[in-house]
Amino acid sequence: MSLATDSETSAPLRAQPSMAGVGDYIALMKPRVMSLVVFTAFVGYAVAPLHVHPVIGFAALLCIAIGAGAAGALNMWYDADIDARMRRTAGRPIPAGRVTPGEALAFGITLATFSVVLLGLLVNVIAAGLLAFTILFYVVIYTMWLKRSTPQNIVIGGAAGAFPPMIGWAAATGGLAVEPILLFLIIFFWTPPHFWALSLYSAEDYQRAGVPMLPVVSGERETRRQILVYTLILVPLGILPWLLGYAGLSYGIVAVATGAVMVAMALRVRREAPDAGHRASRKLFAFSILYLFLLFAALPVDKWVTG
Amino acid sequence: MSAVSESNDQRPGIVLTEEQRRRRRARSIAIALSLAALVVLVYLVTIVKLGPGVLNRPM
Numbered sequence: 001m002s003l004a005t006d007s008e009t010s011a012p013l014r015a016q017p018s019m020a021g022v023g024d025y026i027a028l029m030k031p032r033v034m035s036l037v038v039f040t041a042f043v044g045y046a047v048a049p050l051h052v053h054p055v056i057g058f059a060a061l062l063c064i065a066i067g068a069g070a071a072g073a074l075n076m077w078y079d080a081d082i083d084a085r086m087r088r089t090a091g092r093p094i095p096a097g098r099v100t101p102g103e104a105l106a107f108g109i110t111l112a113t114f115s116v117v118l119l120g121l122l123v124n125v126i127a128a129g130l131l132a133f134t135i136l137f138y139v140v141i142y143t144m145w146l147k148r149s150t151p152q153n154i155v156i157g158g159a160a161g162a163f164p165p166m167i168g169w170a171a172a173t174g175g176l177a178v179e180p181i182l183l184f185l186i187i188f189f190w191t192p193p194h195f196w197a198l199s200l201y202s203a204e205d206y207q208r209a210g211v212p213m214l215p216v217v218s219g220e221r222e223t224r225r226q227i228l229v230y231t232l233i234l235v236p237l238g239i240l241p242w243l244l245g246y247a248g249l250s251y252g253i254v255a256v257a258t259g260a261v262m263v264a265m266a267l268r269v270r271r272e273a274p275d276a277g278h279r280a281s282r283k284l285f286a287f288s289i290l291y292l293f294l295l296f297a298a299l300p301v302d303k304w305v306t307g
Numbered sequence: 308m309s310a311v312s313e314s315n316d317q318r319p320g321i322v323l324t325e326e327q328r329r330r331r332r333a334r335s336i337a338i339a340l341s342l343a344a345l346v347v348l349v350y351l352v353t354i355v356k357l358g359p360g361v362l363n364r365p366m
Contacts, residue, residue, distance in 0.1 A: 017327045022337045055355045059348055122352045 020103060024093040028076055028104055029069030029111075037068040037164045039296065040187060044168030044180050046300040047246075051172055052123070059122045060171035064164060067115035067131045071138040071160070073108035077101050078143050085209040088202060108139075119171070127170040134163040148210070151217040158191030159184075165296075179246050182237070183296075189234040190292050193227045193266060197285035200224070200269075201278035224270045227284070231266035235259035238295050251302035258291045 041064045045057060052060075076083065076094055084095035093099035112135050120128030142157030162184045169180035196214055199206060200223055203215040215223045238259050242252030265287055268280040323331065353361060 017321055017323050017331070018334075019327060019330060020334065021330045022333045025334075025337070053355045055351050059352055062348070122349070 018100070018103060019097075020093065020099045024098045025107060027093050028073040028099065028107060030072030030076075031069075033072055033161075034065055034068045036292075037161070038065045039293070040183070041164035041168035041171075043296045043299050044165030044183055045172045046168075047179065047303055048169045048172035050174075056123055057172070060119065060127060060168070063115045063119035063123070063128075064131060064167055064171075066111050067119070067135055068164070070108050070111035070115055071135045073104050073111065074135075074139045075143045077104040077108055078139070079147070080104075082148075082209045082211060086202075086205040088205060123171050124174045126174055126176075127167050130163060130167045130170055134160055134167065137163075149212070151212050151214045153212070154195045155192050158188050158195075161191060162187035178244075179241070182241055182244075182246070183299075186234065186237050186295065187292070189230055189237055190288065192230040193234065193262075194285065194288040194292075196223050196227050196230075197269065197281045197288065200281040220274055224272070228266045228270045231262050235263055241299065247299055248302045248306040250305055251298045254294055254298040258294050261287065262291050 038061055042061055045060065051057070076092055079089075080092075080094040080101055083089035083092050089095065094101055094104055112132075116128050116132045116135070119131050138157070138160035142153065142160055146153040146157050165183035165187070166176060166180040169183075170176060199213040199215050200220060203213065203220070206213040207216045214226065235255075236259075239252065239255045241247040242249070242255055262284075265280065265284040269284050272278070272280040
């Protein structure tokens, strides 16, 4: 990665004043991903049997949010070359030239350190250890290693996005149990159908950027088949908290109803003709976000309803 | 002071444009607000965790 453009190499090196605005630093933290992380962490925290003081709970969620932002900034630092070649990401602060890679790296490392140390000091060491592992997993295992080397990148890398409910639970209880591991598994198996639905209609972008996403490596047909397979694993997992008695009937109804829609949509993606404009894939991508939101929102609501 | 260093002192160096100055000010304000929020958070957590015990320590 070059820090100086060709036109600059002939002139003496001189630090250029930063053009980064506050909004660029917020964009580096991937606020939409961050909001999903905070939401799922909150659910892990809210359904835990023990509770800490609300101020401690707020501090925990803030640290998790900042940790997620740090991981996003470090991902954008490392992936700036890929981002510049993809339509969806070309406008991000680094490829657009508003933030230098060095600024993003420093920002990410500072936030990561602060979030983990603060979570350890203000809440507990188990939650802090999980947050540190999550950031390292996302940045090193997913971003630096898997993303550029295997079509299973988002399957294994999806674990990073699945940890937040466990961190939320650990923040509330100081330990772990079966229930947060179930929440982890739900997000883990939700990630492949979600991202592969997106990659079906962004395959050209990924190909141009040299990212070995499943449709690029194994083709659309295999991707559609694997979307259905993962959805068929995901939906029973989504119902399991109710079947195992961790959640009540209201959660069970939401899980069964939304799960049925997920399966129906994955079947439509499977049967969609290659020249159909990926309508079914776009619908599945959009609905998968709603599915995860409803499933996770139903858990604390169900706990509140059943007392 | 020598004539050489005087001439160096008078070099303009990097002169910020109005936009760069505005963005730097916005960044500085954001950092200040973040630090203030951190201070408030640590203060509140200290009170919550220690309560009246914050005053109870061996002298």
